[in-house]
Amino acid sequence: MSRAPSCECQEAHDEHGKRAPPLRAIEAAAAPLRNKPSLYPPVFATRVTGRSKRPLGELFGLRNFGVNYTVLEPGAISALHHRHTLQDEFIYVLEGELTLHLGSSSLRLTAGMCAGFPAGGEAHHLENQTPEPAAYLEIGDRTAGDHVSYPDDDLVAVRSGDTWVFTHRDGTPY
């Protein structure tokens, strides 16, 4: 990655020189990594090895949508192929190249390119098919009552409060 991982959190000072609350802005690539593992059931969680997320929105107290700075190592995928019923998603490629799998198609995205995935649209996920890491911003809202379907896997996710509950397609738990 071309960006050094040094922290560049900035503190602002008000017009009287007093110290303001610490986090006003941050170098996205140096934000703290998500400290919890994937929420997928273990049999699927191993498939997102090589994916790391830095949750940016919650650093600033945002609640209506999430923004992550996500890095995929060579060979890693962003998620299982999936689609949401109610939540929109958007990605913007910052560094490297990513393959977007969309429905049964695929296309190559380079830095500066973006894509959006409306609720009820085609299933999608990203894959790093290059030998270099790739970084992107991912944004998703938190509309209640959302369901996620996985056309290639025996998996369903239902939004429950602030988290997700995963089951087999027939509703039995993992």
Added chain:
Amino acid sequence: MSRAPSCECQEAHDEHGKRAPPLRAIEAAAAPLRNKPSLYPPVFATRVTGRSKRPLGELFGLRNFGVNYTVLEPGAISALHHRHTLQDEFIYVLEGELTLHLGSSSLRLTAGMCAGFPAGGEAHHLENQTPEPAAYLEIGDRTAGDHVSYPDDDLVAVRSGDTWVFTHRDGTPY
């Protein structure tokens, strides 16, 4: 700007070689410019001269939040100093340098830095105080019932359907 303004919209082809719907991904800097003027009353609209927005989210049919690729020419500002009651906002600097005015403080943001503005937080806006254009992504949700206050101006905005209604602070129309 370092990125050429040529369109790099990409078309995907499915596994049978058939042409898929045209917009699956786009070069953000080459997306269409917003074709309507600022919604501010005319006396305020002139203050955002030098600001251009390319609405990205709506290109893909997103409704729950908006994503713009926004450029500020030297001297331009992103908006009047403002705060939302219900909607969150987030920005990520792509090119150039921007001054973030937050409450009564200010700090300089460079490419790769981000900031978030939670509903009910401090008033904020960006300003390009450099001699070069600056580009950033801005994200905001569309929570109904939002109000916007402008601590430095005699202006109030209320969300009404898909647009905003602006009045003086005492409620009289412009």
